[in-house]
Amino acid sequence: MLGLRKTLGSLFKSSRIDEAWFDTLEDSLIQSDVGMPTCMQLMASLRQAAKSEKVQDSETLQALLIQELTRLLQALEAHPNPIFEHQSSHHPAIWLIVGVNGAGKTTTIGKLCKQFQSQGKSILLAAGDTFRAAARNQLLEWGQRNQVDVIAQESGDAAAVAHDAIHAAISRKTDILIIDTAGRLATQDHLMEELKKVKRVIAKVLPGAPHHTLLILDGNTGQNGLNQVKAFHAALGLTGLIVTKLDGTAKGGVICALANTFQDGPKPAVLALGKGEGIGDLIPFNASEYCAELFN
Amino acid sequence: MLENLTDRLSRVVKTMRGEARLTESNTAEMLREIRLALLEADVALPVVKTLLEQIKFKALGEEVVGSLSPGQALVGVVQRELAQVMAGDGSQSGEINLATQPPAVILMAGLQGAGKTTSVGKLAKWLQEKKKKKVLTVSCDVYRPAAIEQLATVSKQVGAECFPSSVDQKPAAIALAALDWARRHYFDVLLVDTAGRLGIDEVLMQEIEDLHNKLSPIETLFVVDAMLGQDAVNTAKAFHDALPLSGVILTKLDGDSRGGAALSVRQVTGVPLKFIGTAEKMDGLEAFDAERMANRILGMGDILALVEQA
Ligand SMILES: Nc1nc2c(ncn2[C@@H]2O[C@H](COP(=O)(O)OP(=O)(O)OP(=O)(O)O)[C@@H](O)[C@H]2O)c(=O)[nH]1
Ligand SMILES: Nc1nc2c(ncn2[C@@H]2O[C@H](COP(=O)(O)OP(=O)(O)OP(=O)(O)O)[C@@H](O)[C@H]2O)c(=O)[nH]1
Ligand SMILES: [Mg+2]
Ligand SMILES: [Mg+2]
Numbered sequence: 310m311l312g313l314r315k316t317l318g319s320l321f322k323s324s325r326i327d328e329a330w331f332d333t334l335e336d337s338l339i340q341s342d343v344g345m346p347t348c349m350q351l352m353a354s355l356r357q358a359a360k361s362e363k364v365q366d367s368e369t370l371q372a373l374l375i376q377e378l379t380r381l382l383q384a385l386e387a388h389p390n391p392i393f394e395h396q397s398s399h400h401p402a403i404w405l406i407v408g409v410n411g412a413g414k415t416t417t418i419g420k421l422c423k424q425f426q427s428q429g430k431s432i433l434l435a436a437g438d439t440f441r442a443a444a445r446n447q448l449l450e451w452g453q454r455n456q457v458d459v460i461a462q463e464s465g466d467a468a469a470v471a472h473d474a475i476h477a478a479i480s481r482k483t484d485i486l487i488i489d490t491a492g493r494l495a496t497q498d499h500l501m502e503e504l505k506k507v508k509r510v511i512a513k514v515l516p517g518a519p520h521h522t523l524l525i526l527d528g529n530t531g532q533n534g535l536n537q538v539k540a541f542h543a544a545l546g547l548t549g550l551i552v553t554k555l556d557g558t559a560k561g562g563v564i565c566a567l568a569n570t571f572q573d574g575p576k577p578a579v580l581a582l583g584k585g586e587g588i589g590d591l592i593p594f595n596a597s598e599y600c601a602e603l604f605n
Numbered sequence: 606m607l608e609n610l611t612d613r614l615s616r617v618v619k620t621m622r623g624e625a626r627l628t629e630s631n632t633a634e635m636l637r638e639i640r641l642a643l644l645e646a647d648v649a650l651p652v653v654k655t656l657l658e659q660i661k662f663k664a665l666g667e668e669v670v671g672s673l674s675p676g677q678a679l680v681g682v683v684q685r686e687l688a689q690v691m692a693g694d695g696s697q698s699g700e701i702n703l704a705t706q707p708p709a710v711i712l713m714a715g716l717q718g719a720g721k722t723t724s725v726g727k728l729a730k731w732l733q734e735k736k737k738k739k740v741l742t743v744s745c746d747v748y749r750p751a752a753i754e755q756l757a758t759v760s761k762q763v764g765a766e767c768f769p770s771s772v773d774q775k776p777a778a779i780a781l782a783a784l785d786w787a788r789r790h791y792f793d794v795l796l797v798d799t800a801g802r803l804g805i806d807e808v809l810m811q812e813i814e815d816l817h818n819k820l821s822p823i824e825t826l827f828v829v830d831a832m833l834g835q836d837a838v839n840t841a842k843a844f845h846d847a848l849p850l851s852g853v854i855l856t857k858l859d860g861d862s863r864g865g866a867a868l869s870v871r872q873v874t875g876v877p878l879k880f881i882g883t884a885e886k887m888d889g890l891e892a893f894d895a896e897r898m899a900n901r902i903l904g905m906g907d908i909l910a911l912v913e914q915a
Contacts, residue, residue, distance in 0.1 A: 339650050342834040345641055410857060410885065411718025411830065419750075441885070442722075442758035443751040450750035492885075494860035529716065531647030531834025533862035554717060557803040559836035586717070586748070 326359060326367050334374070341562035341603055342531050347569040351378065375600050381568045382596035387549065387578035391521060392421065393593045395428050401478040401486045403511060403518040405471075407504060407545065408525035409537055410492030413553035413583055415444065417525050418487050419451030420583070420591040426455060430484040435474035436461035437507065438491040448489050454588060467491065467503065468510040475514045488519070495540030505544055521548045524577065526563070528555040534563035535570060542577060553583030556590065560603055624675045627664045627682075635679050636661060646863035646902045649838040652872040660686050684899050691867060692895035697852065697877035699892025701732065705823045708741070708787040708795045712820060714813055714844055715828035717801030720856030720882055722752065724828050725798045726759035727882065727890035733765065738793035743768040743783035745776035745816065746800035756798050763887050766792075776800075776812060777819050784820060797822070804843025814847050824851045827876065831858045833866035838873050845874040855893065856882035865902050 331352065338348045355374050364370050389396065404421070406414050415438070422432050434452050436459055438444035445461050452459035460474035471488050478486040490507065493500035511518050524541045526534055541547055552561050564579060579594040624631055636657060643653045664682045692698070703709045711728070713721045725742055732738040742760045744767075746752035753770055760767035768783040780797055787795040797820065802809035817825060827850045829837070844850060853874070855867050858881045871878055878893040899905070 336650055339644060340835045342647075342836070345644050409832070409860070411720065413718065415750075441755075442726075442762070443755035446751035446754045447749075454750075494857065496859065496861045527718065527830070527832070529830070529834060529836055529840075530832045531837075531862070531865070532645055533647070533832045533860065534834075536861055554803075557716075557836070558805055558839045559834065563834070 325365055326370055330367055331356065334371070337604070338562070341560035341565075342534075343562035344532050344535065344566040344569075347566045350569065371604070375604065378565065378603070379597045379600045381572075382565065382599060384572070385564065385568050385576070385579040386594060386596055387580055390580055390593050391549070392424060392580050392591075395425055395430060395485070397484075397520065399517065399520050401433070401475070401483045401515075402520045403475065403478075403515060404485065404487045404521045404523060405490070405508065405511065405519040405545075406487060406523050406525060407490050407541055408492060409494050409527070412492065412525045412527040412530075413551075414438075414492065414525045415447050415451065415489055416586060417551055417553060417583060417591070418448065418489055419454060419588055421487060422451065422455040422457055423588045424591060425485050426457075431482075432457045433474060433478045433481065433483045433486045434459045435470050435486060435488040437467040437470050437474075437488045439465060439467055439470065440491040444489070444491065468507045471507055471511050472514055475511065475518070479515070495537055495544075501540070501544050508545055522546060523549045523551060523580070526550055526552045528552045528561035528563075528583070529557070529559040530563060532563070532566070535566050538567055538577065539570075547577035549578050549580040551581045551583060551591075552579065552594075555582050556584045562603065564599065565603075627667045627675050627679055629665065631675055632661065632664055632679055635676065639679075639683055642903060643865065643868075646865035646904070647832075647834050647837070647869075648865035648902065649835050649869040649873075651838060652869045655872065656686065656690070656868075680903075684896075684903060684905065687868060687899035687902060688895045691871050691878055691893075691898055693871075693875075693877050695895065697879055698894070699880065701728070701736075701879070702823050702851065703736070703738070703794065708784070708792045709824070710784065710795045710797060710820045710822040711824040711826060712797045712813075712817060712822040712848075713799055713826055713828055714848060714850070715801060716803065716830070716833075716840060717749075719801060719828045719830045720854070721801065721828045722746070722755050722759060722798050723885065724826075724854050724856065724880075724882060724890070725756060725796045726763050726765075726887050728880075729760060729765040729796055730763035730887045731890055732794050732796075733763065739791065740765045740794045740796060741768055741783065741787045741790075741792040742766070742796045742798065743779060744770055744798045745779050746798060747772045747774060747776060747779075748800045752798075752800065759887070765796075777815055780816055780820055804840045804847075810843065810847045817848050825849060826852045826854055826879070827870070827874070828854045828856060829866055829870055831855050831864040831866055831881075832860065832862040833869075835869075837866040837869040841870040841873040845876070850874055850876045852877050852879040853893075854880045854882065859883045859889070863902050863904065864898060867898050868902060 436445040584590045729740045744753045744756040757767045770779040883889045
C-alpha cells in the first residue's frame, strides 16, 4: 500500500509537463500580482526552455523558473543593505519616507528606528505628516516605544518640520534622522509638488541630503504598485523601497513586475519587507527567500 | 502596457468588421484581450474566469444590428455584464440601512490601512447632513498607535460626538459602554471603528466576530482599498465567512488604480457596493456607481475610442 502510494507520488512529482501544468503555473503567478506582461514573459521563456533543452519533468522546469526569477530579483537587492548594515559618511544621514495613504510609512519608521538602534546608532524622528488626523501622535508613540525624540510642530508644513529637524539633528550630532511624510496618491499633483519642495528644502539645509528616499509600498497592492514606483521615482528619485504587510496572504508579486520593468538602468532597491505590525517585524529583502515563498 | 492592449484590441476589432453576429471564432481572440484587460485591472483570476464564461454565454449568437460591429457589440456585452454584477438590484448604492430601533449600530471592518477610520468620519458627516441623524462614534482600536486620537480628531472635524475609550480597555467593553451611552442619550446612530486586521489572524477575527455578536449591528461595512490586488478574493472571503457583511465601501478611488477589487469583492461576497471614497477629506464620500466603475475597470475611454475607429 505504502509502496504504491510512494510510486504514485513520485510519478506525480516528476510528471511530464503538459498544457495543464503550464496553466496551473501561470495561474499561480497571476494570483501573486506578478502582472500580465511579466507573467507572460516568464511563461514564454519557460516554454522555450522546455522545448530547446528538452526538459520533460515538472520539477526541473519549476527549478528553472525559480532560478530565472531569482536572477531577475537579485538585481533589486542592495549590497550592503543600508538598513541592516548601516554605514554612512554622512552625519546626520537623512532618510525621507514617502508613499501612498495607509501603506505603512509611520509604522515602518518605528521598525527602522529599532533596527538602527540595534546597530548602535542614535536616531531622531521628524513628524512631517502635518495633515492626517493624529499622525503626529502616532509617530510620537513610536518615538516613545523606541525612546527617541520626535521633532514636531503644532502647525506648519512638512518642509518647515524637516528644516527644524535637520538643525536639531546637526546640533545633537545624531547619526540618523528619519522624516515621516503624509500619505498621498501619485495622481495628486499638488501633493507631489509639495514633496518635491520638502526634498529641496532638505537639500538646502544640508547639501547632499536626503541620503535615502524610501517608498513604502503596501504588499496587498495590485498593478497600481508599479505606477506608484514610477511616479514617486520620477518625482523624487527613490533610492529604495520597503514592501509591507507581507504577513498576510498577499504575495507582493508586484516586486517581480518591478524587477522586470526596471531591468536595465538605475532602479530603487528593495531593502526590506514588512511582516507584521510589531516593532521587530522588518526583514531584509532576499531574492531567493522571496522566490521560495512565492511558490510556497 | 496599456497602449499595447489598445493596439491589440483594435486589431482584433478591425478583423471583425463586417460580420453580422458574434460567433465562437470571431469572439475568441477578443475574449482573450478582455481577460487580459480584467487581469491588468486587478480583477481576481477566479472572478475573471467566471465572468468570461458568463460573457461568452451572453455574447454568442447576439445579433449585430445597424451600425454596430461585432467588436462594439462584444464590448457592450462586457460592459453591461460588469455593471450588472456590481450593481445587484442597485437599491442599496449610496444608502445606509437605519430601519431599526435606534441607535442603529454600524460596524466597520477591514484590512490595515484600508480607510476605516476616515470612512467613519465621512459617514458621520453624511448621516448628520443628509439624513439629519444624531451620530455617536467610538473607536475599538486599542492596537494601532493613536488610533483613538485619530477617530476623536476626525469626529470633531465633522461635529460628531466621539465616545471616549482607552488602550487598556477591551474592545467589547468599549463597544457596549458606547452602546449604552448612545441609548441613554438618544443617538440615532452609533458608528463603531475597529482595528485593521488580516483575514488569517484568527485571534483578531474572533474578536470582531464577538464584537458583532454583542452589538448586533444593522450594517457591517467592509472597507476595501481600491488598489488591492489579487488577494482581494481571499480577504473578502475571510471577512465574509467571519461576519455577515451588509455593504462595502471602496476607498482611495481618487487615485489611478483600475479598481478591479470592486468586482472581486462583489463576486465573492455578493454584498452590495454602497459607497466610494474619493478624497482624504471628510466630504470625499460618494454613492457607488456600477456603470462608472465598469468603465473604469475596463479602461473604457481606451476601448470606446478604438471601437469607434474600427
Ligand atoms: N499586518 C501588517 N500591518 C502593517 C504592516 N505595516 C503597517 N501595518 C499597518 O497598516 C496600517 C497603516 O500603517 P501606517 O504606518 O499608519 O501607514 P502610513 O503609510 O503611515 O499611513 P498614512 O500616514 O495615513 O498615509 C496600520 O494599521 C499598521 O499597523 C505590516 O507589515 N503588516
Ligand atoms: N486619497 C484618499 N485617501 C484616503 C481615502 N480614505 C482613506 N484615505 C487615507 O488612507 C489612510 C488610511 O486611512 P485610515 O482611515 O487611517 O485607515 P484605517 O483602515 O482606519 O487604518 P487602520 O486603522 O490602521 O487599519 C489615511 O492617510 C487616510 O487619509 C480616500 O478615499 N482617498
Ligand atoms: Mg503615516
Ligand atoms: Mg483606523
